[in-house]
Amino acid sequence: MKEEQDYVQDIAQIRSIMERSSKFLSLAGWAGIMAGVYALAGAYIAYAVFNFNPNQLIYDTKSASVAASLPKIVLLAVVVLILAIGTAILLSSRKASKRGEKLWNALVKRLLINMSVPLIIGGLLILIVMANGLIGWMAPFALLFYGIALYNASQFTYEEIRSLGFIQIGLGLFSAYFVEYGVLCWALGFGVAHSMYGVYMHYRYER
């Protein structure tokens, strides 16, 4: 017969395993802050340097000015994405090893699969609308599908990610109607909202 103390420990153990095995908790708050900073820098470069601020849906992709700026915008977006993901992997793996866990496990795999379905569909859709000159829809679609991906991912990690997803979806819908605010909404969603979330997560869970 076990002592009462043992049963209390049993319950603590059950709780910890159920949480650790169903929720990915190594996502670092700083990763969100840095992703937001990269996004803001990217949006600023696109707006100020490349003069990218679509105020209507349809552009003639064969016209010289659009054809010249579009590849640069795509390259910029890829750089921002790689920086953000790279930082997230680096900081999260550091946090995981601090918690004595591995970054790569069945849970992370499930999280990434659930995120990547909407992200890949959204990415393909953005390429399609871009090829058809619907430049004004790039930012709203990016926000919308990223928001859906976050909503999906929230089942496997911190629940707060779900409200971050709703913020992105809201900004996406807004900018789909008010096309001229597309770049601004993108900067708000990927930049400001990310950073604020990162700060919140850092103070809530990592101190």
Place this chain on the structure above:
Amino acid sequence: MKISINGLHKAFESRIKLGIMAALAVNKTLDFNSLKDFLDVTDGNLASHLKALEKEEFIQVEKSFVDRKSNTSYAATELGRAAFSDHLNALEKLIKGVSE
């Protein structure tokens, strides 16, 4: 002090078996290595506890091959889920009885 311990299951006296059931309660299936990571136990230790739970028919085992390497996945059975939840309820009662 009289405490009812009906529902406390002998199989869950081992903390590793309890851990296995906890992990399988919130995941549809888990493979051997994921379980090992979550529970932080050695191969042999985990394998023997899994075998015991399989014997009780609390978990079901499915063997398959991924890239010609064998991959074993584990899932809780209905019976196992019921036993685990009974065990939790009994633990709860026990703790409440102690604190009253």
